Amino acid sequence: MTIRLGLVGVGKIAHDQHIPAIKASPDYELVCTASRQGSVEGIPAYTSIEAMLDGEQVDAVALCQPPHVRYDAAKLAIEAGKHVFLEKPPGTTQAEVVALADLARERGVTLFASWHSRYGAAMDAARDWLAATTVHGIQAVWKEDVRVWHPGQEWLWEQGALGVFDPGINALSVLTALLPRPFFLRDAVLEYPANRHAPIAADLTYTDATGLPIGATFDFRQPGPHNWDVHAQTEAGTMLLAKGGNELWIDGELKTTEPEAEYRGLYARFAGLIRDGGAVDADTVPLAHVADAFMKGRRVTVEDFHY
Amino acid sequence: MTIRLGLVGVGKIAHDQHIPAIKASPDYELVCTASRQGSVEGIPAYTSIEAMLDGEQVDAVALCQPPHVRYDAAKLAIEAGKHVFLEKPPGTTQAEVVALADLARERGVTLFASWHSRYGAAMDAARDWLAATTVHGIQAVWKEDVRVWHPGQEWLWEQGALGVFDPGINALSVLTALLPRPFFLRDAVLEYPANRHAPIAADLTYTDATGLPIGATFDFRQPGPHNWDVHAQTEAGTMLLAKGGNELWIDGELKTTEPEAEYRGLYARFAGLIRDGGAVDADTVPLAHVADAFMKGRRVTVEDFHY
Numbered sequence: 001m002t003i004r005l006g007l008v009g010v011g012k013i014a015h016d017q018h019i020p021a022i023k024a025s026p027d028y029e030l031v032c033t034a035s036r037q038g039s040v041e042g043i044p045a046y047t048s049i050e051a052m053l054d055g056e057q058v059d060a061v062a063l064c065q066p067p068h069v070r071y072d073a074a075k076l077a078i079e080a081g082k083h084v085f086l087e088k089p090p091g092t093t094q095a096e097v098v099a100l101a102d103l104a105r106e107r108g109v110t111l112f113a114s115w116h117s118r119y120g121a122a123m124d125a126a127r128d129w130l131a132a133t134t135v136h137g138i139q140a141v142w143k144e145d146v147r148v149w150h151p152g153q154e155w156l157w158e159q160g161a162l163g164v165f166d167p168g169i170n171a172l173s174v175l176t177a178l179l180p181r182p183f184f185l186r187d188a189v190l191e192y193p194a195n196r197h198a199p200i201a202a203d204l205t206y207t208d209a210t211g212l213p214i215g216a217t218f219d220f221r222q223p224g225p226h227n228w229d230v231h232a233q234t235e236a237g238t239m240l241l242a243k244g245g246n247e248l249w250i251d252g253e254l255k256t257t258e259p260e261a262e263y264r265g266l267y268a269r270f271a272g273l274i275r276d277g278g279a280v281d282a283d284t285v286p287l288a289h290v291a292d293a294f295m296k297g298r299r300v301t302v303e304d305f306h307y
Numbered sequence: 308m309t310i311r312l313g314l315v316g317v318g319k320i321a322h323d324q325h326i327p328a329i330k331a332s333p334d335y336e337l338v339c340t341a342s343r344q345g346s347v348e349g350i351p352a353y354t355s356i357e358a359m360l361d362g363e364q365v366d367a368v369a370l371c372q373p374p375h376v377r378y379d380a381a382k383l384a385i386e387a388g389k390h391v392f393l394e395k396p397p398g399t400t401q402a403e404v405v406a407l408a409d410l411a412r413e414r415g416v417t418l419f420a421s422w423h424s425r426y427g428a429a430m431d432a433a434r435d436w437l438a439a440t441t442v443h444g445i446q447a448v449w450k451e452d453v454r455v456w457h458p459g460q461e462w463l464w465e466q467g468a469l470g471v472f473d474p475g476i477n478a479l480s481v482l483t484a485l486l487p488r489p490f491f492l493r494d495a496v497l498e499y500p501a502n503r504h505a506p507i508a509a510d511l512t513y514t515d516a517t518g519l520p521i522g523a524t525f526d527f528r529q530p531g532p533h534n535w536d537v538h539a540q541t542e543a544g545t546m547l548l549a550k551g552g553n554e555l556w557i558d559g560e561l562k563t564t565e566p567e568a569e570y571r572g573l574y575a576r577f578a579g580l581i582r583d584g585g586a587v588d589a590d591t592v593p594l595a596h597v598a599d600a601f602m603k604g605r606r607v608t609v610e611d612f613h614y
Contacts, residue, residue, distance in 0.1 A: 032614035071491075075516060094598035095491035102489050103516045160603040182409050184378075184402035197605075209382060209410045292400035296467040298504075 003083075003271060004031045007056040008049050008073055009290040010038025011150075013087060017116070018064055025091075027271035044071070050072045053080050057109030059069045060110070060274060063087060066155040076113070078103050083110040083274045084140035085266075086282075089169050091116075092160050094284045094291060101282040110207020110273040111265075113282040115173035119230075119257035119265030126230070127178050129248065129255075133236035138179070138214040143225035143264035146200070152307050156198060165290045166226075168218035173286040174230060174245050175214065183208040188297030193305035200305055201229025204293060220305075295303075310390075310578060311338045311363040315356050315380055316372030317345025318346075319458075321393060323426040324423070325371055326391030328570035334578035339363040356380045358482060360387050367417070370394060370490070373462040374469075379404045380420070385410050387521050390417040390581045392573075393589075396476050397421075399467050401591045401598060417580040420589040421575075422480035424535075427552020427564035436555065436562075440543035444524040445486070447478035453531035454506070459614050465506065470505025472597045474535075475525035480593040481537060481552050482513075482521065488516040492596070494602030500612035507612055511600060 007014060010131035022028050032044040038142055039045035046052035049061070053076065058081035067089050068260060072205050073240055075083050078100065081087035091097045104111035117123075130138075146243070151295050156166060183206045198287045200221060207215035208237040228244035240249040246257045273279040314321060314337045326347060329335050339351040341359035353359035356368070367390035370377050381391050385407065395455065397420035398404045404420055412420035424430075437445075451474060457463050463473060482490070490513045498508040507528060513521035518613050535551035535585035544598040549554040555563045 091491075092603055093492050095489060095599055099489040099491050099516050109428050155531050159605050162602075163548040180400060182406040183408050184398075185400050210408050286399050288595065288598070291595070292402055295469075295598040295601040296399055 001073070003031045003274060004029050004059045006032045006034060006052050006056060006061045006185065008034045008041070008052070008061055008063045008295070010040060011064065014038065014064045017263040018062055018269045019069060020300060021267050025267050025271070028267065031058055038214070043214055049076055053077065053082070055195050058082060059144050062170060067166070068093050068155065068160065071100065074100050075103065078107055078109055078111065081109060083278065085112045085114060085270050088113070088115055088173070089162060089287055089290070090282065090284070094287050097229055097282055097284050097287065104278075104280050107240050109278045110270070111280045111282050112270045113284070113303060114266045114270075115170070115283070115286060116262040117170040117245045118177045119262040120174070120243070122173070122241060122248040122258055123177060123245045123255040125238065125248045125256050126245070129239060130178060130232060130234065130251065131180065133234040136233045136235070136261055136282070137213040138175070138230065138232040139217070140175055141173040141217050141227050141229045141231065143217070143222035144228070145222055145224070146220035147307055149226070156262035157196040157305070159197045161198045162290060163196070164200055164202055164218045164220045165293070167282070168202060168289055169286050170183065170244060171216055171218065171230070172289045174241070175216065176285050176289070178230065178241075179208070179214070181208040181210065183212070183214050185292050185296055188293045190227040190293065190297045190299050191275060192299055192300045194301050195304040200302065201295070202293065310334055310581060311336050311364060311366045313339045313341060313359050313363060313368045314347070315341045315359070315370045317342035317347060318371065320370045321345065324570040325369055328574050330466065331571060332574050332578070335574065338365055339609065342560055352566055356383055360384065360389070365389060367392065367577070374399050375462065375465070375467065381407050382410065383490050385414055385416055385418070388414060388416060389418070390577070390585065391395060392577050393418070393420045395420070395422055395480070396473070396594055396597070397589065397591070398594070401594050404471045404589055404591050405591040411587050415585045418587045418589050419575070419580055420591070421573045421577075422477070422590070422593060423569040423573055423583045424477040424481050424552045425484045426569040427481070427550070429548060429555040429563040430481070430484060431554045432555045432563050433548045433552070435547065436546060436557070437485060437539060437541065438487065442519060443539065443540045443542070444520040446524070447482055447484070448524050448534050448536045448538065449474050449478040450524070450526040450529035451535070452529055452531070452595055453484045453527035454614055464503040464612070466503045466504045469597060470503070471507055471525040471527045472600070475509060475523065476550060476597055477535070478523055478525065478537070478592050479596045481548070482523065482590050483596070485548075486515070486521070488515040488517065490521050492599050495600045496605050497600065497604045498609045499606055499609050500576070502611040502612060507609065509600065509604070511521070517595055527541065553563040
């Protein structure tokens with residue numbers, strides 16, 4: 001049976017990723033949208049989730065708004081008996097995701113906290129390759145131009161927003177999925193523009209119980225092409241997991257050919273959870289790492305940022 | 308069989324709480340200490356945990372040092388096959404506690420992340436009383452004079468330290484144990500002395516999926532007597548859980564008579580976990596709330612603090 005889906009928050013990520021993935025999937029029918037401004041041609045458009053839930057029969061909703069309004073929308077939807085797909089990060093705190101998961105279990109509906117980079121086309125190959133060798137060190141480097149990837153998005157810089165951890169949490173979702181052991185922060189430096197409430201760059205030093213050197217560098221100030229890369233030095237050679245989990249290179253040679261299909265993977269997983277009787281998949285570990293960095297990290301002030 | 312215990316970090320909390328509780332317990336023999344400066348009369352004293360583990364046969368260690376050195380000591384002890392008791396907070400990040408729990412399970416030893424206020428003498432009575440009525444609002448108020456409770460403790464203010472959340476996490480350990488539903492932060496203000504890296508006060512507004520108003524106020528600048536109180540307004544009257552979980556008052560009348568015995572409770576629990584084949588009890592939820600507050604909270608600068 002087709003899942004009747006309502007899409008909430010029709011902005012950049014909805015147009016770039018959600019709508020194409022939903023249209024390509026046999027599992028879903030996109031029946032309506034709710035957004036203050038955006039809409040999808042030919043589909044009923046509401047300006048609030050309340051009006052959408054009143055006006056249309058939907059089985060599930062996908063929430064793509066900025067994270068600070070996601071909890072209230074998710075709660076409304078769960079209490080209306082709808083399955084809920086959360087864009088990343090799933091909330092502004094770990095605890096609100098835990099509260100939503102608790103509520104979803106109580107109501108018997110699916111809550112899916114999605115981490116799209118974990119569905120990168122080369123993730124399984126990279127995990128298997130690392131598991132078969134001895135790793136000496138691993139570093140995630142997530143650098144991009146915020147003006148290109150988040151044009152004009154003032155919410156990213158507001159009090160309580162994640163700043164560069166918004167893309168950086170993708171790197172943490174990848175590292176936590178790649179490495180067999182839990183890792184933890186030894187040292188962190190967070191760079192705050194003097195005129196902003198959220199970091200524009202972060203340098204993070206992690207390790208695990210074996211003492212493995214693990215690093216992560218995030219920067220929103222990279223002009224030109226972006227890097228969403230994981231580098232590893234191993235007994236069997238050097239690994240580069242490039243393009244946010246989508247290409248595996250070993251010693252400079254490309255080893256994978258699968259095309260990027262992250263959101264198709266996410267929507268297939270969401271449909272599976274719904275068909276599994278309303279199962280909950282709400283991993284907060286990447287967000288716990290971000291919260292740890294804010295708790296333990298050193299703040300330094302850098303020059304103003306303007307779009 | 309008596310558990311041979313080594314005590315690591317012989318400072319204020321060790322003298323005030325751990326040593327009396329260990330001496331009063333039939334479960335333990337205190338066989339040695341490791342501390343840069345402190346010691347216990349009549350008991351072999353080492354200046355490092357490494358020397359202590361080399362020099363004495365112990366079954367378990369209790370770690371009472373400041374949290375920033377706790378991970379390395381715990382890892383050493385677990386890898387030496389010792390059961391580990393962690394003072395609160397159990398680490399400087401959530402992730403390092405998760406890593407220790409993972410390692411303890413791998414080695415088959417107990418890891419106990421202790422939350423002493425949860426062992427307050429009136430905690431069960433308060434939980435039962437709240438569960439039997441309708442709660443309209445609940446507030447934790449933890450205010451004390453840092454000069455009295457943490458005299459000269461510079462580590463409290465260093466980068467990555469918790470400041471007023473060091474006592475405040477006790478309040479969060481109590482609220483998370485009292486309330487049946489997960490709650491989450493709506494708004495937070497953290498006050499930082501201009502000359503310090505950690506907050507001296509915090510005002511936290513929480514709620515849960517039912518919309519219950521939940522508040523927490525922490526302050527290190529209270530002269531005179533301290534408050535470690537939880538107030539609740541309910542259908543059945545007003546509740547005051549006073550003295551850090553040790554006295555239950557309903558409508559101004561004291562309802563409990565059990566004396567405070569938090570650390571006796573903790574050490575009984577630790578012995579139970581050890582006898583249960585090396586079970587792990589490492590709840591990180593109170594620390595997750597603290598990390599959420601650092602991630603989401605607004606920082607304001609207040610006047611310098613000096614001891």
